[in-house]
Amino acid sequence: xxxxxxxxxxxxxxxxxxxxxxxxxxxxxxxxxxxxxxxxxxxxxxxxxxxxxxxxxxxxxxxxxxxxxxxxxxxxxxxxxxxxxxxxxxxxxxxxxxxxxxxxxxxxxxxxxxxxxxxxxxxxxxxxxxxxxxxxxxxxxxxxxxxxxxxxxxxxxxxxxxxxxxxxxxxxxxxxxxxxxxxxxxxxxxxxxxxxxxxxxxxxxxxxxxxxxxxxxxxxxxxxxxxxxxxxxxxxxxxxxxxxxxxxxxxxxxxxxxxxxxxxxxxxxxxxxxxxxxxxxxxxxxxxxxxxxxxxxxxxxxxxxxxxxxxxxxxxxxxxxxxxxxxxxxxxxxxxxxxxxxxx
Amino acid sequence: xxxxxxxxxxxxxxxxxxxxxxxxxxxxxxxxxxxxxxxxxxxxxxxxxxxxxxxxxxxxxxxxxxxxxxxxxxxxxxxxxxxxxxxxxxxxxxxxxxxxxxxxxxxxxxxxxxxxxxxxxxxxxxxxxxxxxxxxxxxxxxxxxxxxxxxxxxxxxxxxxxxxxxxxxxxxxxxxxxxxxxxxxxxxxxxxxxxxxxxxxxxxxxxxxxxxxxxxxxxxxxxxxxxxxxxxxxxxxxxxxxxxxxxxxxxxxxxxxxxxxxxxxxxxxxxxxxxxxxxxxxxxxxxxxxxxxx
Numbered sequence: 061x062x063x064x065x066x067x068x069x070x071x072x073x074x075x076x077x078x079x080x081x082x083x084x085x086x087x088x089x090x091x092x093x094x095x096x097x098x099x100x101x102x103x104x105x106x107x108x109x110x111x112x113x114x115x116x117x118x119x120x121x122x123x124x125x126x127x128x129x130x131x132x133x134x135x136x137x138x139x140x141x142x143x144x145x146x147x148x149x150x151x152x153x154x155x156x157x158x159x160x161x162x163x164x165x166x167x168x169x170x171x172x173x174x175x176x177x178x179x180x181x182x183x184x185x186x187x188x189x190x191x192x193x194x195x196x197x198x199x200x201x202x203x204x205x206x207x208x209x210x211x212x213x214x215x216x217x218x219x220x221x222x223x224x225x226x227x228x229x230x231x232x233x234x235x236x237x238x239x240x241x242x243x244x245x246x247x248x249x250x251x252x253x254x255x256x257x258x259x260x261x262x263x264x265x266x267x268x269x270x271x272x273x274x275x276x277x278x279x280x281x282x283x284x285x286x287x288x289x290x291x292x293x294x295x296x297x298x299x300x301x302x303x304x305x306x307x308x309x310x311x312x313x314x315x316x317x318x319x320x321x322x323x324x325x326x327x328x329x330x331x332x333x334x335x336x337x338x339x340x341x342x343x344x345x346x347x348x349x350x351x352x353x354x355x356x357x358x359x360x361x362x363x364x365x366x367x368x369x370x371x372x373x374x375x376x377x378x379x380x381x382x383x384x385x386x387x388x389x390x391x392x393x394x395x396x397x398x399x400x401x402x403x404x
Numbered sequence: 405x406x407x408x409x410x411x412x413x414x415x416x417x418x419x420x421x422x423x424x425x426x427x428x429x430x431x432x433x434x435x436x437x438x439x440x441x442x443x444x445x446x447x448x449x450x451x452x453x454x455x456x457x458x459x460x461x462x463x464x465x466x467x468x469x470x471x472x473x474x475x476x477x478x479x480x481x482x483x484x485x486x487x488x489x490x491x492x493x494x495x496x497x498x499x500x501x502x503x504x505x506x507x508x509x510x511x512x513x514x515x516x517x518x519x520x521x522x523x524x525x526x527x528x529x530x531x532x533x534x535x536x537x538x539x540x541x542x543x544x545x546x547x548x549x550x551x552x553x554x555x556x557x558x559x560x561x562x563x564x565x566x567x568x569x570x571x572x573x574x575x576x577x578x579x580x581x582x583x584x585x586x587x588x589x590x591x592x593x594x595x596x597x598x599x600x601x602x603x604x605x606x607x608x609x610x611x612x613x614x615x616x617x618x619x620x621x622x623x624x625x626x627x628x629x630x631x632x633x634x635x636x637x638x639x640x641x642x643x644x645x646x647x648x649x650x651x652x653x654x655x656x657x658x659x660x661x662x663x664x665x666x667x668x669x670x671x672x673x674x675x676x677x678x679x680x681x682x683x684x685x686x687x688x689x690x691x692x693x694x695x696x697x698x
Contacts, residue, residue: 101511103502104508105520172433173438176437192445198618200621200678202622202652202674205656207447262441323532325531325532325533353536353537354628373533373537377534384529
């Protein structure tokens with residue numbers, strides 16, 4: 061680096077003064093700053109306004125149905141647009157059952173994937189594996205639905221469902237004593253609750269596993285080293301050193317997956333069968349809150365019908381919001397020491 | 405991570421067979437889980453290519469749908485419609501999202517900032533079908549009919565939170581020293597944000613925008629009763645418009661083989677566009693971190 065040019069002190073002072081004056085006089089940076097700040101603030105407030113708008117729209121548009129049925133709306137099971145009698149219980153039931161089924165299938169797999177990627181696989185495989193599992197999250201839900209209709213459902217109909225009937229059909233003898241249908245009873249249509257649960261599980265796995273990976277990475281390396289130094293095998297190290305420390309965050313990931321499963325629309329609509337019935341059998345067709353909106357919203361002719369559908373939407377909105385907030389708090393409780401990362 | 409420990413001279417107690425077997429079994433189970441998860445991914449991509457490529461032809465990319473019973477025809481209008489809707493969505497969503505991100509990163513260390521951060525996360529979790537209802541309530545009822553604009557607004561609402569949060573994260577990665585250096589030179593604050601901070605974080609911000617774009621590009625649920633779909637060409641913002649994802653849905657649940665074939669081709673085009681965007685995101689992200697963060 062060349063040394064500074066020898067300059068007279070007075071010259072520097074004069075230059076500095078001139079610059080300072082130039083800065084003070086040049087333009088109206090104060091006004092510009094103010095305008096810029098206000099513009100950015102407006103954008104920020106816009107986000108706030110959007111949520112407010114969503115709540116306002118849902119509440120005002122559903123008031124008709126709310127006044128007509130009140131809380132009973134969610135416990136009645138008649139859905140009769142002609143006589144304007146609306147009860148959302150079959151949809152609530154379908155949403156809950158399909159989501160829980162999805163979580164039961166997805167969570168063990170997702171945790172297995174996360175454990176394998178963070179703790180077991182060779183370094184060179186980590187990146188590609190993480191990328192491929194995340195690719196599952198990037199596939200649009202309509203494509204899952206398309207694949208499910210033409211590939212998965214026929215497989216279920218010809219292989220999985222007859223298999224389940226054959227080896228687990230005995231469960232219906234127990235449930236009959238309590239007056240219920242068995243979980244694997246009835247004609248194997250392929251289309252139905254089981255298909256919806258499986259396709260949802262495939263869609264939820266990448267979300268749960270990416271959050272699980274994130275919280276497992278947040279567990280300090282010393283924890284692992286300490287457990288290994290005590291003579292633990294790798295699995296014992298993972299179980300006591302990693303999973304136990306990350307369990308709140310993993311639970312957060314599971315709940316985030318639940319949020320996704322509850323609100324998922326297209327793939328479920330395409331395979332669940334869309335019949336507002338409550339059946340204990342997983343082979344029977346059902347209906348979810350999101351699917352009923354997707355199928356009937358543009359055909360809803362009367363105000364009461366539209367209002368009932370919006371109320372279903374409002375309930376869906378509130379439940380997913382609560383679920384997501386809960387999940388975020390749990391994930392945050394584990395990763396709060398870590399730098400922020402986007403989990404998209 | 406290897407569990408072999410270099411010999412220290414102490415005689416280590418041998419690990420019991422039961423524990424070793426258990427360890428091996430769990431490793432096997434985890435690897436099995438990975439395979440089980442990758443299986444559907446492989447199956448979906450394989451079927452898309454197998455079924456899609458066979459039905460892909462020039463007519464598919466240049467013609468509008470033919471009536472039921474006639475073979476041929478294509479989804480050109482749906483591809484164009486998707487482009488139109490996504491253009492509207494980006495025009496609305498990107499500036500607001502980046503602006504809100506700038507607010508959070510540069511001015512948002514206060515109560516209001518935290519509230520906006522929280523609502524952005526809430527907005528991110530809103531089911532897409534609910535966003536559709538809201539866009540219907542605001543735009544479709546206002547205009548009196550379905551339109552590309554309504555679809556664009558719905559997708560914009562879904563883009564904003566993703567862009568806001570990634571922009572904020574990327575701007576916060578820019579070291580404060582850079583901002584201080586700009587202030588020290590007498591650069592005004594707005595100029596610093598736009599030409600120094602945002603400029604440094606550009607590739608990260610673009611990554612966020614493309615992520616949001618990829619996320620909404622395949623969305624169908626919010627378009628069902630906003631853009632609605634159309635069998636013909638439409639370039640008007642205030643008219644019902646076809647979209648690729650909508651067309652795939654309509655064709656997939658139809659009873660016609662010819663339409664099923666076209667649904668696969670449409671899905672292939674859709675996923676090609678999205679995979680392209682996601683790969684570009686990976687590329688931009690791996691370069692952007694090096695340029696922006698250090």
